Amino acid sequence: MSQGKNYKRHHLNPLLINQTTMKKLYADRGETGDVSFIVESEVIRAHRCVLATHSPKYKAQFYGVQPDQGEIRVDGVSADAFREFLQFFYLDEVFLTQKNIEDVLNLACQSLVNTFVNVCEEFLKYSSVLLIDNFCWSYRLAMLYDLKSLQNKCRHFFNYKTYALKVLANAGFENCDRELLPELLQLYAEKCKEIDYFNACIAWAKTACKLENKDPENGVNLRAVLGDAITNIRFGNMTIEEFAEIHSKYDGLFSTDESIEIMYMIGKVNGFKSKRFNQLSRKEFEFTVKKVDTIFECDRVSSKSEDRKGLRREEKIWFYCIKLIKLHGLVIATTNIGDIKILVACSIEHFEYCPKFTTKSKTDTNETIITFDQPIFCTNSCFIHLERDSWWNNKDGYYVKDTIESHGTHFIFNRVDPDGSVSFVKRILYSCRE
Incomplete structure (x- = not known):
């Protein structure tokens, strides 16, 4: 008896992995997981195939030429943060916390999954930036991980009303990383005068001197901790009276040649170009502004x-x-x-x-x-x-x-x-x- 033509028909597979299944995998990963991560002396288990499905890093790590077979040690992050990070692979809704977001962001970047990074960025944009105390910390993460959207939101917040003055006077600014200081000193704020940036810069330097057990009132010490960061101050926007007061108050902060350059900039000497200091005007570099009648x-x-x-x-x-x-x-x-x-x-x-x-x-x-x-x-x-x-x-x-x-x-x-x-x-x- 002839079977005739092959008969084909699509059927829905009731066992297909869905979100309920993934949630169960996440809940049972301690029992069914086939890879163990050692984080802060804790053992955190997961499923190799689940992680490799989403992350190029884990795919190469588990199924590459020389795959990892035993336990994997994860340094530099907390166990709680690693558990929060694992949510990205299993759950449709992830729970992130301010305490662990920096570690989670670091892990997300290492995973080479942009979607994970974007979720962390959105969390930071709507939980941290709008707090004066968190501004410098948020901007540091934005610059460190090249988060453009978060960078822009920080810059806009800085320029809003008088928030720049509050940020510059905040303890978060005085205690920020040395690498971040030049970036902060380049931010634009319509409400800020150049002397405001300078005073914040000196407050940072005094805090740094105290940490190094140096005299915070000594101009030479202040310049030693500041280094080239001070060249981001637009001294040409100051008045001669403001600079005269600075020069007399902080002896040793500037060399003779630097003092002459600053006076030339303030005096707007035609054609003068400083070899040391930033002469570019502060402007809103987030926008290429079109005509207002757009x-x-x-x-x-x-x-x-x-x-x-x-x-x-x-x-x-x-x-x-x-x-x-x-x-x-x-x-x-x-x-x-x-x-x-x-x-x-x-x-x-x-x-x-x-x-x-x-x-x-x-x-x-x-x-x-x-x-x-x-x-x-x-x-x-x-x-x-x-x-x-x-x-x-x-x-x-x-x-x-x-x-x-x-x-x-x-x-x-x-x-x-x-x-x-x-x-x-x-x-x-x-x-x-x-």
């Missing part, structure tokens, strides 16, 4: 729409963008704005902010341009709330698009109110990193 526009709604009776006294806009932007202001679809209040809340800062702003009405286009006195950094979720005492005298409304793409920046809008499709915001002014 905008995304809302869609116009016909004034003949039956549901356009008039605009409310307040408008709420809530959007999500995948790139960091600088919010410069808004364009309102009326010249009669009267007394207006604006509230901006951005997830990058986790703060509500009532910006100071100026307005300029253009009767030819029947709109008012609102420009914030200082731009606001925002990414992820941003909430803008506008309110005035009376109803808006405006005949035309605007739809806010669900999704807008402009200059590679995606803006995904959420309706705050049931009738939130009607808006008196005509455009939003911003600049972004190219």
Whole structure:
């Protein structure tokens, strides 16, 4: 009897490894694990195939030309941190702690799995950066492991309001690593004067001298611990009075040639180029800022729409963008704005902010341009709330698009109110990193 053509049919495999199975493997790894790690004299077991499936490092270590067969010693990290790290291989949700995150990040980088590193970076961005006491520690990790997103968030936080002054005066700055000091002295802050950076630099040097049992008031000792880090101070931005006070207070901090160079920089001698000190201006190197009139526009709604009776006294806009932007202001679809209040809340800062702003009405286009006195950094979720005492005298409304793409920046809008499709915001002014 002929069997005819081969019959094929796909069937779901009920035994296929799923998250429940992985959780059980994780829970039972002490019993079923086939590799033992010795961490701080503790034995922590895991499964070779599970680790090798995700990590190129472990694949080479367990199944390479000369695979490890016995127990594996892990130095430089805590046992608790290693257990937290193992979660990445088994669980869909990992539990990380501030205490162990540095060790976990180190292990994640060693594993050569970018996804693990990204999770650690996100944890640091939203648990550590926004605390003054943790700033230098967070920035050190960002620089050490080349975490670009965390670096940017640290820089933005440093430049926000007067946080730079608080960071520079914090014990975390005075006790930071010598390798990190030059990086910190290059940070930009609009609210900081160059003398503020210098004073923080000296406070760090005095702490270092005390640790080495040297006189912290001796200029020669201070320069010895500072080394070339002090060349990151932009002395050309100081006044001659500020430098004269420094020079008289810290004898031996500068050589004669260095003092002459600094005076030349302060005096803005034409064509002078210092051989020792950084003459570049401090600037926000996170951005290549475009024109302020970079905008995304809302869609116009016909004034003949039956549901356009008039605009409310307040408008709420809530959007999500995948790139960091600088919010410069808004364009309102009326010249009669009267007394207006604006509230901006951005997830990058986790703060509500009532910006100071100026307005300029253009009767030819029947709109008012609102420009914030200082731009606001925002990414992820941003909430803008506008309110005035009376109803808006405006005949035309605007739809806010669900999704807008402009200059590679995606803006995904959420309706705050049931009738939130009607808006008196005509455009939003911003600049972004190219």
